[in-house]
Amino acid sequence: MxxxxxxxxxxxxxxxxxxxxxxxxxxxxxxxxxxxxxxxxxxxxxxxxxxxxxxxxxxxxxxxxxxxxxxxxxxxxxxxxxxxMPKKYLEQRIYLKNKRHVTPNTLDLDRIKSESQKQRGALNAFDGTLESIRMILPVEGPISGPFGKRRFFNDQPRRPHSGTDIAAPTGTPIKAAATGRVSLIGDFFFNGRLVVIDHGEGLKTMYNHMDRIDVKKGQVVAQGEVIGTVGATGRVTGAHLHLGVILNGASVDPKLFIPEIRSLPQ
Ligand SMILES: [Zn+2]
Incomplete structure (x- = not known):
């Protein structure tokens, strides 16, 4: 040839x-x-x-x-x-014992509102310079909740799934998918203990339901650095990592950035 x-x-x-x-x-x-x-x-x-x-x-x-x-x-x-183009995502039905996670009370709603404002601020930011768009898989494990599924909690429709759930035991270390700066840390009603890493120019990754957080807000983390551990905090049925990838304020399918996700058992 x-x-x-x-x-x-x-x-x-x-x-x-x-x-x-x-x-x-x-x-x-x-x-x-x-x-x-x-x-x-x-x-x-x-x-x-x-x-x-x-x-x-x-x-x-x-x-x-x-x-x-x-x-x-x-x-x-x-x-x-x-x-x-249109895409039809599948349905997912989840049954929760904690009824407040399905129908929050008035105090919960105040908390949810202030948390979602903080979250929106962090996810919409457009600062810094992106070092590399390449990402690694933060945790190994089967996919317990694919991105985009239309969700029903105790048969009530809720927002579609904005990330990929990877099942792993509590305490499993979570690695930063890419280099960036920690822009948000919290213990939120739905998302549990969470970390947002801002990789620059509107690209972020989000790690929810963590057990332990090992980084501080403002800290620069390198790709692969451990930021904490998998847990079962917030609205969950078991221990897993909810990984979100956010681009110009939109939650997008993490597998477009991390091809390994396509090869994990689902
Ligand atoms: Zn999730």
């Missing part, structure tokens, strides 16, 4: 050069070529751009709540159209 042909085949076989998979569905990611000095925004929020082997790409997070249809990536007056 001639060398030129081998190169062509190699280029065709390599998935989008980036470590992220393009998936233009609600809960997915659109990877769109842009010019070198682009400052793209989507729904008025700044969007991550990466330089991938000389190619500049906008990496746009698509919220689970997004209706399928035509959308525009704005870039300094330029409009780049793209399409979001």
């Amino acid at each position: 001639r060398p030129a042909l081998i190169v062509v085949i190699a280029l065709c076989l390599s998935t989008p050069a980036t470590a992220v998979e393009d998936s233009r569905v609600p809960g997915g990611v659109a990877i769109i070529p842009v010019e070198a000095d682009a400052r793209p925004t989507f729904n008025d929020k700044p969007v991550l751009t990466i330089n991938d082997n000389g190619q500049h790409l906008a990496v746009v997070g698509l919220a689970l709540s997004l209706e399928p249809g035509n959308y525009i990536l704005q870039n300094k007056g330029e409009q780049i159209p793209f399409q979001v």
Whole structure:
């Protein structure tokens, strides 16, 4: 085979050069070529751009709540159209003994409101410089709750699942998926003990239901560094890690960033 042909085949076989998979569905990611000095925004929020082997790409997070249809990536007056296709996520029915986790009381609702404001602030931030978009799997274990499932708690409809649940015993160390700065720590009504790591330019990972937190807010953690342990805090039926990946304020499917998730037992 001639060398030129081998190169062509190699280029065709390599998935989008980036470590992220393009998936233009609600809960997915659109990877769109842009010019070198682009400052793209989507729904008025700044969007991550990466330089991938000389190619500049906008990496746009698509919220689970997004209706399928035509959308525009704005870039300094330029409009780049793209399409979001429908995706049907499966249903998940969960039965909880703690009824307050299904129907919170008035005091719980005040707490939930203030916690969700803090969380939204941390997840919508767009600061710092992204070191690398490559992520590692924080915990090994079977997937006990895939991303995007439409959930019913004790038969009552609730928001779809915004992360991937990985089952592991309480006390299992959790590694940072990528280098970043700890931007939020809490002990929340639904999410339990949690850590948010801001990787820069609107990309974050979130770790919920932890037993122990070993990092402090503002601390810089390296990829693979242990940030705490798996637990069963908050609204859970058993010990697991809920891993969230957030991009321009949208929770997106972690398996688009961590291909190993696709090979775990589900
Ligand atoms: Zn979860």
